[in-house]
Every structure is written in C-alpha cells, then in structure tokens.
Amino acid sequence: AQSVTQPDIHITVSEGASLELRCNYSYGATPYLFWYVQSPGQGLQLLLKYFSGDTLVQGIKGFEAEFKRSQSSFNLRKPSVHWSDAAEYFCAVPDKLIFGTGTRLQVFP
Amino acid sequence: GAGVSQTPSNKVTEKGKYVELRCDPISGHTALYWYRQSLGQGPEFLIYFQGTGAADDSGLPNDRFFAVRPEGSVSTLKIQRTERGDSAVYLCASSLAVGITYEQYFGPGTRLTVT
Numbered sequence: 119a120q121s122v123t124q125p126d127i128h129i130t131v132s133e134g135a136s137l138e139l140r141c142n143y144s145y146g147a148t149p150y151l152f153w154y155v156q157s158p159g160q161g162l163q164l165l166l167k168y169f170s171g172d173t174l175v176q177g178i179k180g181f182e183a184e185f186k187r188s189q190s191s192f193n194l195r196k197p198s199v200h201w202s203d204a205a206e207y208f209c210a211v212p213d214k215l216i217f218g219t220g221t222r223l224q225v226f227p
Numbered sequence: 228g229a230g231v232s233q234t235p236s237n238k239v240t241e242k243g244k245y246v247e248l249r250c251d252p253i254s255g256h257t258a259l260y261w262y263r264q265s266l267g268q269g270p271e272f273l274i275y276f277q278g279t280g281a282a283d284d285s286g287l288p289n290d291r292f293f294a295v296r297p298e299g300s301v302s303t304l305k306i307q308r309t310e311r312g313d314s315a316v317y318l319c320a321s322s323l324a325v326g327i328t329y330e331q332y333f334g335p336g337t338r339l340t341v342t
Contacts, residue, residue, distance in 0.1 A: 150327050159335065160335060161230070161231065161318070161332075161333035161334050161335045161336065162270070162318065162320075162333040163333070164330055164331075167330075169327075169328070208269050208270075210269075212327035213325070213326065213327040214260065214272040214275055214283060214286070215260075215262070215270070215272065215331065216272065217269030217270050217271070218269050219267070219268055219269050220267075220268070220269050
C-alpha cells in the first residue's frame with residue numbers, strides 16, 4: 119500500500135530564512151505526490167503536485183518541491199519564509215488521499 | 228465562487244448521542260470525500276461518493292458511521308451512539324470528478340467533541 123512519512127513533527131524558522139520540509143514515500147511504481155497546507159481556521163489547500171516529468175515542481179505561494187526517486191523523497195522548499203507561512207503542511211498520495219502526519223511550521227520574526 | 232462549506236463548524240455532544248454533519252460541495256462537483264482528522268494527525272479517508280452512490284466506504288471505522296448523498300450534491304455524515312474516540316475534525320472535500328488529476332477542494336471542517 120502507498121504511504122508517506124513526514125519525519126519532522128515541528129520546525130521553527132526565522133522569517134526570511136530558507137525552508138525544507140521532508141516527505142518520504144513508499145510506493146513501487148512512479149508515485150503521484152501532493153503537498154497541502156492547512157492554516158488555522160482554513161481548509162486544506164493544495165500547494166503543488168507531482169505526476170511525472172520534470173522532477174522540480176513549482177507551486178503556489180512561492181513553494182517548490184523536488185522528486186528524488188533514489189531517495190524516495192518529495193521535499194518541499196521555499197527560499198525565504200514569510201510569517202504568513204506558519205501552518206501545518208501535509209504530504210499526500212492519491213487518490214482517496216493518504217496523508218502523512220504533518221509538519222507544523224512556526225515562523226519567528 | 229463559493230467553496231466547500233460544512234455545518235456546523237463545531238458540535239459538542241454527549242456520549243451515546245446521534246449526530247449529523249453536513250457538507251455542501253462546490254456546485255457541479257460530482258465527487259465528494261469525507262475525511263477525519265484526529266489531533267496531531269493527518270486526515271484519514273472515510274468514504275467517497277461519485278454522484279449519489281458511495282463508491283468506496285472502506286475507511287468508515289465501523290457500522291456506527293454512515294453517509295448519504297441522495298441528490299448527488301449535499302452529503303450528510305451520520306454517527307450513531309457516539310463515543311469519546313469519535314472526537315475529531317471531520318473534513319469534506321469535493322472535486323470535479325473522480326481521479327487523481329482532479330484537485331480536491333476542502334471545506335473548513337466540523338470539529339466534533341464527544342463528552
């Protein structure tokens with residue numbers, strides 16, 4: 119069965135610093151992978167998705183993710199974090215979505 | 228346009244009671260999903276509908292949980308004889324159709340607390 123693992127429960131960064139959130143997947147074939155963000159009081163929002171092709175995927179809000187088959191990873195990155203990025207981030211596989219346990223991002227001014 | 232809406236936003240009920248949670252999907256979306264998110268966890272799939280029919284209910288934890296979508300639009304998740312372990316945020320999502328290429332749009336959720 120497909121699954122994703124997010125090793126980091128909680129990450130704290132300073133505003134303006136770079137960010138990388140880790141996601142490892144377990145799937146035999148080429149996986150489809152998603153990153154979602156859940157802000158307080160708001161619904162889950164799709165940040166980006168990988169289906170095939172270019173392994174570097176651009177998403178909304180300045181986020182990107184890189185698919186690395188050799189490492190079974192699909193890490194989310196942002197070069198400069200803003201205070202509004204503080205939220206819970208989930209990696210997921212389709213199609214009835216299977217989510218990881220999430221990483222809570224805290225941003226300090 | 229309007230997104231997915233869920234009512235109520237919060238529901239507190241006593242152990243053993245019956246509750247109904249409602250989901251209004253985006254107009255025109257034929258697929259509708261229910262998830263449950265416990266504290267500190269990612270959402271877990273419960274059931275999804277294609278039109279009026281439940282296409283996959285494999286995530287429902289037991290027979291106390293039931294969901295309907297009689298007219299292919301609004302859906303209701305029904306929980307009988309609630310238990311304290313049912314306390315969670317129940318999320319609804321809809322998509323234009325079923326399939327991995329169709330983005331699921333999520334509602335804000337209903338926080339259920341069973342006392």
